[in-house]
Amino acid sequence: xDAVALPGAPxxxxxxxxxxxxxxxxxxxxxxxxLYAALAFGTLEINWARAAEGFERGAxxxxxxxxxxxxxxxxxIAEGLLESITMxxxxxxxxxxxxxxxxxxxxxNLAPLPIYLLCRAVIALSxxxxxxxxxxVFVAMxxxxxxxxxxxxxxxxxxxxxxxxxxDIEEIETSQAEAVRATGASWFQLLAWGIQPQxxxxxxxxxAYRLDIxxxxxxxxxxxxxxxxxxxxxxxFERYEFDTAAAIMLIIIVIVMGCEYASSWIRRKVQ
Amino acid sequence: xxVASTSSGQKAWMRRTTSGDLAVWAAWLAxxxxxxxxxxxxxxxxxxxxxxxxxxxxxxxxxxxxxxRWSYLDQLWKPMWxxxxxxxxxxxxxxxxxxxxxxxxxxxxxxxxxLVRPIAIFVIVASRSINSLIWALLLVVVFGPGTLAGILxxxxxxxxxxGKLLYEAIEEIDRTQVEAVTATGAxxxxxxxxxxxxxxxxxxxxxxxxxxxxxxxxxxxxxxxxxxxxxxxxxxxINVLAWPQVTVIFALILVTVxxxxxxxxxxxxAVI
Amino acid sequence: xxxxxxLTKRYATGDLALTDVSLTVPDGQVMALIGPSGAxxxxxxxxxxxxxxxxxxxxxxxxxxxxxxxxxxLRRARRRMGxxxxxxALVERLSVMENVLSGRLGYVGFWTSWFRRFPQKDVTExxxxxxxxGLDHMVDKRADALSGGQRQxxxxxxxxxxxxxxxxxxxxxxxxxxxxxxxxxxLIVELCAERGLAAIINIHDVxxxxxxxxxxxxxxxxxxxxxxxxxxLTPSVLTTIYGEEDWSKxxxxxxxxxxxxxxx
Numbered sequence: 001x002d003a004v005a006l007p008g009a010p011x012x013x014x015x016x017x018x019x020x021x022x023x024x025x026x027x028x029x030x031x032x033x034x035l036y037a038a039l040a041f042g043t044l045e046i047n048w049a050r051a052a053e054g055f056e057r058g059a060x061x062x063x064x065x066x067x068x069x070x071x072x073x074x075x076x077i078a079e080g081l082l083e084s085i086t087m088x089x090x091x092x093x094x095x096x097x098x099x100x101x102x103x104x105x106x107x108x109n110l111a112p113l114p115i116y117l118l119c120r121a122v123i124a125l126s127x128x129x130x131x132x133x134x135x136x137v138f139v140a141m142x143x144x145x146x147x148x149x150x151x152x153x154x155x156x157x158x159x160x161x162x163x164x165x166x167x168d169i170e171e172i173e174t175s176q177a178e179a180v181r182a183t184g185a186s187w188f189q190l191l192a193w194g195i196q197p198q199x200x201x202x203x204x205x206x207x208a209y210r211l212d213i214x215x216x217x218x219x220x221x222x223x224x225x226x227x228x229x230x231x232x233x234x235x236x237f238e239r240y241e242f243d244t245a246a247a248i249m250l251i252i253i254v255i256v257m258g259c260e261y262a263s264s265w266i267r268r269k270v271q
Numbered sequence: 272x273x274v275a276s277t278s279s280g281q282k283a284w285m286r287r288t289t290s291g292d293l294a295v296w297a298a299w300l301a302x303x304x305x306x307x308x309x310x311x312x313x314x315x316x317x318x319x320x321x322x323x324x325x326x327x328x329x330x331x332x333x334x335x336x337x338x339x340r341w342s343y344l345d346q347l348w349k350p351m352w353x354x355x356x357x358x359x360x361x362x363x364x365x366x367x368x369x370x371x372x373x374x375x376x377x378x379x380x381x382x383x384x385x386l387v388r389p390i391a392i393f394v395i396v397a398s399r400s401i402n403s404l405i406w407a408l409l410l411v412v413v414f415g416p417g418t419l420a421g422i423l424x425x426x427x428x429x430x431x432x433x434g435k436l437l438y439e440a441i442e443e444i445d446r447t448q449v450e451a452v453t454a455t456g457a458x459x460x461x462x463x464x465x466x467x468x469x470x471x472x473x474x475x476x477x478x479x480x481x482x483x484x485x486x487x488x489x490x491x492x493x494x495x496x497x498x499x500x501x502x503x504x505x506x507x508x509i510n511v512l513a514w515p516q517v518t519v520i521f522a523l524i525l526v527t528v529x530x531x532x533x534x535x536x537x538x539x540x541a542v543i
Numbered sequence: 544x545x546x547x548x549x550l551t552k553r554y555a556t557g558d559l560a561l562t563d564v565s566l567t568v569p570d571g572q573v574m575a576l577i578g579p580s581g582a583x584x585x586x587x588x589x590x591x592x593x594x595x596x597x598x599x600x601x602x603x604x605x606x607x608x609x610x611x612x613x614x615x616x617l618r619r620a621r622r623r624m625g626x627x628x629x630x631x632a633l634v635e636r637l638s639v640m641e642n643v644l645s646g647r648l649g650y651v652g653f654w655t656s657w658f659r660r661f662p663q664k665d666v667t668e669x670x671x672x673x674x675x676x677g678l679d680h681m682v683d684k685r686a687d688a689l690s691g692g693q694r695q696x697x698x699x700x701x702x703x704x705x706x707x708x709x710x711x712x713x714x715x716x717x718x719x720x721x722x723x724x725x726x727x728x729x730l731i732v733e734l735c736a737e738r739g740l741a742a743i744i745n746i747h748d749v750x751x752x753x754x755x756x757x758x759x760x761x762x763x764x765x766x767x768x769x770x771x772x773x774x775x776l777t778p779s780v781l782t783t784i785y786g787e788e789d790w791s792k793x794x795x796x797x798x799x800x801x802x803x804x805x806x807x
Contacts, residue, residue: 011663012670016638016640044356046418051414054414061409061412082312089305089309093306133524136505140328141325142328143317146313234408249405252400253400447632448633448635451633453594455622455705456648458618460653464656465656470635
């Protein structure tokens with residue numbers, strides 16, 4: 001720091017402190033970022049002629065969407081929708097029921113180390129792969145249809161719910177749990193009186209949120225043959241029935257908006 | 272808490288009243304009934320003979336997946352590089368487009384609550400409702416197969432995600448800091464830059480990195496519908512039932528996702 | 544000189560926060576505004592720089608009618624009124640120097656401020672004022688790393704950076720301990736004396752108001768019920784402002800405080 005203004009001393013200047021203190025590291029980071037951007041853009045194999053054509057195609061495409069046709073394929077749409085909804089409901093229920101024990105095992109303040117590691121591994125496995133990839137595996141195992149979708153979503157729900165729930169359990173107020181333990185309660189009583197009341201509101205909130213996510217996902221699993229409205233949508237695209245595709249997408253948007261509204265309402269109610 | 276007297280005249284404590292108890296049980300019963308009925312519908316659409324065969328099928332599948340054909344990795348580096356670029360550039364584009372949308376949607380920064388805000392909210396909702404795979408399905412038809420469709424579908428899906436979380440963060444800022452900057456005689460843009468931006472920076476960095484992490488995962492499957500990246504190799508391998516190659520692809524995806532998750536956790540810790 | 548005449552504020556909810564308030568504050572006068580919560584103290588201060596838009600009445604600062612200004616002219620007028628806030632209202636994630644320089648925002652363009660290229664004379668002035676309040680060794684600390692008293696000093700320097708003609712001070716001691724509160728009040732009063740500044744200080748602590756302000760205005764239900772010197776605050780006056788209570792202790796406490804301060 002400069003000395004305080006002596007008479008005739010140079011004026012004290014000020015520049016904002018840079019985010020990275022070390023100048024070398026800073027310029028290295030900048031250089032790296034520029035290099036990456038150059039490489040990334042340089043290796044993008046974009047067929048610009050084809051892309052330029054895209055705007056015209058896009059216009060025709062959008063024209064093909066209108067008016068959305070709900071009527072011609074209403075039988076298929078209704079079936080796809082029913083499949084999606086049933087998949088969502090069952091997989092959310094199964095996923096939540098299985099997620100609870102995994103979450104308890106993955107909370108460091110409740111479980112012994114070997115169980116903790118096992119449960120964390122289950123969570124990591126379920127979260128790492130995109131739902132679609134898991135669906136591919138399940139389709140290969142149990143065949144095409146909504147069962148594969150249901151299994152996929154259940155599996156994904158376990159990872160999602162267990163991870164967030166375990167974090168919640170780890171963050172509970174230990175004083176409340178201690179107070180319960182001090183009464184001489186058993187491990188299960190500790191769960192019921194010391195922990196469940198603290199995490200229940202968020203548990204309900206997360207369940208509602210996951211229901212919402214599962215519906216969205218169920219709309220795309222059909223792309224790999226795992227049933228649901230995605231199947232119907234994919235078929236519509238493959239047969240160039242864009243008006244039907246537009247109708248299906250509108251239905252998805254409306255249902256997703258409804259789900260989101262409902263799930264945020266539930267979360268507000270319980271928190 | 273309801274307190275009732277029992278016949279013996281002693282006070283009894285119950286958690287709920289009798290009718291409350293009944294309502295709770297009825298709700299559980301209805302819930303279970305819906306799940307069972309739903310499962311029944313799925314069951315009808317399932318060929319159970321296949322399912323009973325699943326353990327054999329699974330074992331067979333694993334048998335065919337091993338040993339992995341590691342030499343196939345040589346053909347995967349470029350698609351994986353494309354996949355990462357799709358996620359990164361798509362996230363970048365989504366930030367460029369999503370940040371202004373967030374400011375237009377937050378009720379304390381929107382220029383017009385009646386006209387502009389509903390439009391911004393609609394953009395966010397529409398973007399969020401449509402999965403990036405569906406965006407990819409559309410964009411592949413429009414722009415042809417390749418990374419461009421992938422980048423754009425990642426971006427279109429992420430605008431809503433970034434927009435929503437960021438506008439919620441903007442609505443939760445401390446107003447007195449904004450008031451203090453306004454009181455110095457700062458202009459509108461200065462109030463935004465000095466009063467609001469510093470407050471949302473940590474949230475913004477966290478959201479951007481979080482979405483990048485999600486986008487890496489999403490980008491791995493966009494190729495299934497032709498939108499570039501490693502998903503195209505996956506699709507090709509599955510089509511010819513080349514399971515040893517599929518194993519290699521899965522392993523590569525696993526490593527990439529784990530590394531990206533670690534990286535994003537590190538960055539989030541650093542900025543918050 | 545600040546002249547407020549017939550100031551009235553009715554909120555959208557229909558609540559009448561201020562009714563026909565008229566006041567004149569000459570240059571160099573430190574005026575304390577006391578009154579119970581909800582009496583309209585905060586509203587009155589914010590009507591002066593129009594952070595809250597008054598419903599009726601006029602605010603005139605050194606001959607310029609603030610209430611008649613358009614948006615751009617209002618921003619120029621706000622530069623002439625420094626404001627110090629309850630709970631400091633510093634931009635928490637910016638450094639001390641950035642917070643201080645934010646007092647110059649009204650004087651520089653957007654890009655100048657975005658790239659932090661403030662004129663050297665502003666930076667020199669910032670260092671001078673930070674030195675005056677004893678914080679020039681903390682310029683690059685983030686505001687949220689400071690203690691309450693230090694933050695409020697940064698808040699004061701930010702207001703002074705505007706080179707104001709008037710200070711609006713809103714509960715400056717609300718979250719400070721008693722000793723720091725007195726230090727902050729003394730600093731504000733000294734700085735006003737040095738620069739011949741007029742100041743309106745909202746304060747709920749009657750004892751502090753009495754020991755530091757030359758003039759006290761009591762607000763009750765949005766109306767002025769007392770306007771006079773600090774020693775004119777008798778128990779009956781306090782009863783009209785705050786309602787029935789045993790006031791002898793409060794006033795005695797003031798005298799005790801004054802004595803200990805003289806002794807110390």
